[in-house]
Structures are given as structure tokens and as C-alpha cells.
Amino acid sequence: MKPASNRVRRARPSLGTFxxxxxxxDNEAKLHDAIDHGFNAIARVERQMSFHQSxxxxxxxxxxxxxxxxxxxxxxxxxxxAAQKFSRETxxxxxxxxxxxxxxxxxxxxxxxxVSEGNWRDIVLEKNCTVRFRRRVIVxxxxxxxxxxxDCAVKALKCAGVRSGVVNxxxxxxxxxxxxxxxxxxxxxEPMRPTGAISLRERALATSGIYFAQKRRGRALVSSLLxxxxxxxxxxxxxxxxxxxxxxxxxxxxxxVFVLSExxxxxxxxxxADALLLxxxxxxxxxxxxxxxxSDRTEFD
Amino acid sequence: MTQIPRWILPAAISVTxxxxxxxxxxxxxSAAQKLCFPECDQFVPAHVKFTxxxxxAIEANSGQKQLLRGQEIWRATQNGKLRGFFIVDxxxxxxxxxxxxxxxxxxxSDKQIEILNYRESYGGExxxxxxxxxxxxxxxxxxxxxxxxxNNISGATLSCRHVTEGVRRVLATYEACVK
Numbered sequence: 001m002k003p004a005s006n007r008v009r010r011a012r013p014s015l016g017t018f019x020x021x022x023x024x025x026d027n028e029a030k031l032h033d034a035i036d037h038g039f040n041a042i043a044r045v046e047r048q049m050s051f052h053q054s055x056x057x058x059x060x061x062x063x064x065x066x067x068x069x070x071x072x073x074x075x076x077x078x079x080x081x082a083a084q085k086f087s088r089e090t091x092x093x094x095x096x097x098x099x100x101x102x103x104x105x106x107x108x109x110x111x112x113x114x115v116s117e118g119n120w121r122d123i124v125l126e127k128n129c130t131v132r133f134r135r136r137v138i139v140x141x142x143x144x145x146x147x148x149x150x151d152c153a154v155k156a157l158k159c160a161g162v163r164s165g166v167v168n169x170x171x172x173x174x175x176x177x178x179x180x181x182x183x184x185x186x187x188x189x190e191p192m193r194p195t196g197a198i199s200l201r202e203r204a205l206a207t208s209g210i211y212f213a214q215k216r217r218g219r220a221l222v223s224s225l226l227x228x229x230x231x232x233x234x235x236x237x238x239x240x241x242x243x244x245x246x247x248x249x250x251x252x253x254x255x256x257v258f259v260l261s262e263x264x265x266x267x268x269x270x271x272x273a274d275a276l277l278l279x280x281x282x283x284x285x286x287x288x289x290x291x292x293x294x295s296d297r298t299e300f301d
Numbered sequence: 302m303t304q305i306p307r308w309i310l311p312a313a314i315s316v317t318x319x320x321x322x323x324x325x326x327x328x329x330x331s332a333a334q335k336l337c338f339p340e341c342d343q344f345v346p347a348h349v350k351f352t353x354x355x356x357x358a359i360e361a362n363s364g365q366k367q368l369l370r371g372q373e374i375w376r377a378t379q380n381g382k383l384r385g386f387f388i389v390d391x392x393x394x395x396x397x398x399x400x401x402x403x404x405x406x407x408x409x410s411d412k413q414i415e416i417l418n419y420r421e422s423y424g425g426e427x428x429x430x431x432x433x434x435x436x437x438x439x440x441x442x443x444x445x446x447x448x449x450x451x452n453n454i455s456g457a458t459l460s461c462r463h464v465t466e467g468v469r470r471v472l473a474t475y476e477a478c479v480k
Contacts, residue, residue, distance in 0.1 A: 011327050011416035013401075013461035013468075018416065020327075022453075032336060171455040186456020198455075207455040241455060 010035050014042050015146050017170025023157055024164040024177065034160030038153035038167060045149035048073045049141045051099065051108055058141055062099075062112060065133040069126065077129040079141055079148050079248070086144075086252045087120035087228070089267065093259050094252055095120045095228025099140035105215060107224045112138050119228065142224075146172045147206055147251025154247075167247075174204035174247045185241060185276075196284070198276075204247035208254035209239040227259040237261065237277055237285070244273035262286055324420035330402070334387050337404035337413045338377040341384050345376045355477045363473035365466050372474060377404075385412060386479060392467035397421060399464055403471045410472055416464075 008031040011020040021038045023031045048057040057076040064070050072080070086094040100115045102108045118137035125131060146169050153167040154174050164177020175181045180201035186209075198205065210223045210233070226233040240257045244250035249271050257264045257275050265288055268275055272290050279285040328336070334344050350371040351359070359367045375387040385406035392399050397419045404413040 009325075009327055011325075011419075012414055013416070013464040017459055017461050018419075018464075166453055168453055168455075170459055170461075173453060173455060175453075181453055183453045183455050186454050205455050209456055239456065 006031060008032060008035060010039075012039055014039070015046050015149055015169050017146075019149075019153075019170070020166070020168040021153065021157070022166040022168075023162045024179070025162055030161065034157050034162045037156040037160045041152040041156040042149045042169070044073075045075060045145055045152055048076045049079060049145040049148075051111075051140045051142065054111075058139060059111075061131045061133070062138040065131050066136045069130040069132045071128065071130050074129055075148070075152070076141075077125070077131075079145055080123070080125055080131065080139075082148070082248055082252070083139075083141065083144050084120060084123060084125060086256065089270075090228075090256050090260075092119055092121075092228045094143070094256050096139040096141060096143070097122065097137045098226060098228050098231065099138045101226065101231045102140060102142075102224055103138070105222050105224075107215075108140060108142075143255045144248055144252045146170070147204070147246070147248035150174045150204065150247035150251075172204075172206040172247055172251050175200045176202060185239075198241070198243065200243060203243055203245060204250045205241060205243045206247060206250035206254050207239060207241040208258060210237065210258070225255060225258045233258075236279060238280055239278040241276045242268070242273050243275075244271055249273065262288075264288075324418070326418040328402075328415055328417050330389060330417065333402045333415045333417060334375065334377065336415065337387060337402070338379075338384055341377040341379045343378045343381075344387060345378065346373055347376065348372075349374050349478050351474075351478065355474075358477040359470060359473045362476060363466075363470040365470040365473075367470060367474070372478075374475075374479060383407075386475065388471050388475065389417065390467055390471050392463040394459070394463040397459065399467075401464055401467070403468055405472075405475055410475075411468060414464075414468060 005024060005026060006028045007022065007024045008028060009020065009022040011018050019039070019042055021035045023035055025031050047053065050056045051058055053059060057072040061070045061072065083094070083096045097119050099108060103110055103112065114136060115138050116136040118135040122134040122137045123131065123139065124134060150167045150169050150172055151174065154176050157165055157167070158176065164179050166173060166175050166181055171186065173183065180199050183198045183200055183205055185196045185198065185207065208225055210225055215222055223233040237258060240254045242250045242253040242257060244253060250273065253268065253271060253273050253275070256267065257277065261277060264275065268288050269290050274290050275288040276284055277286045348371055351367070356367050373389055376383060377385045377387055385404060388403045388405070390401060390403065399419040400417045402415050402417055403411055406412050
């Protein structure tokens, strides 16, 4: 006899990592079909928001938005808006124009010359999905688009009738449906070694690790996780995991928590997010649960 | 509905504890073939042995070293009519051994890429040619089909660069040996 419920799991290389989609339902053929829709949504995000592809929205605005208004895909527009909102909320700790520094440090390919200093305030989002730069800045959506892609895939799966599942884009993931899922956290120094586990239901989780992404620049160690205001990166932490209602929020918050550590408590509470921070020795250094910590009044500047 | 995640953390993280190796099986070769070419009724395998000239061409076109001496290439047909090709390849990354399939059609060079399975790799073994041999012409399946109950992992992102490079090599192989 056939089991009443099937579970199908597939993976593809995308967004610079491995994207894994798990879907549960009755009809296996339908699940495969739905998973295709999920992968298509992710492919659309990659096509428009990749820093590397020269015909993506991101590449077009980086080349042209200083000279003229550039019309982008509504999805790109939404991600840019969300990024600007996080920049406003954190007074520039989250800033997609750090692409300039990331390019200097060779985390991103050197594709643009004569990039001027600037910040998120130089990005102007106008009506009808048009973007304009006040200065010759460049942006990279690497800190937020992967989460958005996961959210889009989840939406596509739900629309295709999938009742429960998981979309995991290289560690940025979202669980949907009635079933809760156990998520193992990878040790930043030994990627295949799980260090702990989190149970999630109807929730997203994103992790940003620093350990093997660190480079030496002169006498200083740099990493791709940096404070948009100072371009310095945290020395204390090696990994930050954030759970939130949507993966784009979780993804962006990991970058902010990396800089602010405990001071991010009010921001996390506002986004109904929880956080787990790992220090260099791999020990959990700080945990924040949004539901029981709303009385926390710590302010940050 | 509650939205509170439950953090389950080990009391102490010890380096000495041996951990189970991590592996994941996604699709069998035949399941992947049906997904890539749903309209096709037959998949005919051919083991293509590379000539030294072909290896040279593959390496020049892809910029990747061709370690394999031959590769299994399936012809996907519908009522006897050729619809495309299906190639299984593997790459060895820093942390993972990944087996994946590339579907090609005359119209689309990389119609679809599906990961078949992966497992944790250990630095030393991948340099051993005997160990590598096991992948040549191998059907994925039982050997790596264990996952120790670890279904979802979050952490510092693993790069898929090796697969991207591998796909380039597979496309060059197709150009050199099939077209």
C-alpha cells in the first residue's frame, strides 16, 4: 500500500550555493512539479539580483543608475526597499553599498572602476520600480536576496498546493506547514559538524558565519560581514543565527546582529526574531528570544 | 500558532567526539532522467571513452582538469526520436563529494542540473586514484544513501563553485565527444 503522504527532496546549485527544496503532500508527481516552480522562483531572483551576471538588475543599476533612472523587476524593487528599511532602522549598519569595500577586499569581483564613496542614502527609490543613485555607488544584495529567494520559493510551493516543506538555500531556510522541523547548526570551523539543533515551525532561519570567509588585509583581519558605518567587522563572533517569520528578515538581521550583538535586542523584538550567537571557541555566547524578552529596553545608538 | 523556536544546545562541544559522516541522497539516475525529460520513453546509456585529443579539448574549453578517462552519457529518446543527452558527473569540493546530473538538449545546452547526492569528503582520500575510480561509470544509490537523521543544516554557506566548474567541464565534454 502506498503511504498517504509523500516527501520529495531535491537540490540544485543556485545563488552560489546549494538550494534544497523539500515538499510534502499526496501526489509525488505534483510535488516534483511544485518543486520545479520553487526552483524557478529562485532562478528569477538569481537572474535579477546577482552581482556576477552582467545582465542582472543589480549589474544594470551599478552601471547606469548614477547617470539615469533604471527600471528594475518588481522583485528587485522589493528587496531594495527592504534593504533601505533595514539601513534606516540601523542608521546604516546594514548598507548594501558596502559592495565597494567587498570589491576592494576581493569578496566580490572587481567589475567597476571609479566607484565613489557613499552610503545607502545615495540610493533613491522612485515610483514604478525605478532606481537612481545620487553618487557613483555600487550595491550588492548578497546579504538579503538569498533570504528573499527562499521566501519566493516558499510562496511558489504553497501556490502549487504543497502543504508542508522546507526551502534551504545554503543555510538560509524557511519551514512551512504544520510539521515542525529540526534544523542542525553547522560549526563554522568544520562545516559538516553540527553543533546544536533548533526546532522550527512556520518560521525562517538564517545563519551567517565568518570563520572561513576571513581574509588578511595588511595587519587587519577583514570579513564580508561588516558594519556599514565603519566598514569594520566583528572580531568576537564567528557565527550568528537568526530565526524570524520570513527568511529575508532573518537573512538581513544576521548581518546586523553580527555588528550589534546584544544591542540588537530591540530590533530583534520588533521583527519577532530570535538570535543565537557563537563565539570563537564555538560556545553559544548570547541567546535572544523575542517572545520572553520584550521587556528589554536596551537602546542602541 | 506558536512561533517560538526551541533552541536545543549541547552542554559542551567537544572536539574529540567522533561525528557521523554526513550524506544526502536526492534522486536516483532514473528518477532524475524522468524529471529532466518527462516526454522521453527511453534512455540509452553509452560509455564514452575519451581520446587524448578529446581530453585536451575538454580541458582547453572548460579550463578544468578532466580526471575521468571516460563518462556515461545517456541518449534520451521519445518514440525513437532523439530529444537530448543526460550526463552524470561528480565533483570533489572542500567539504563534499557531489554527484549531479546535467541534462542537455540540442536547443538548450544546460537544460537542467539536478544534484543526485552528496556526502562529506575527507581531504586525503580524494587524492587517491583508486578511491576516485569508484565514481567512474558508477550508478548512485545504496552506497551513500544514509543521512543519520540530519535533514536540515544551517550555517556558513557552502559554495557551489565546484559544481559550476564541473558543469562547464561537462558541457565541454558534450562539445568534444557528442556533438
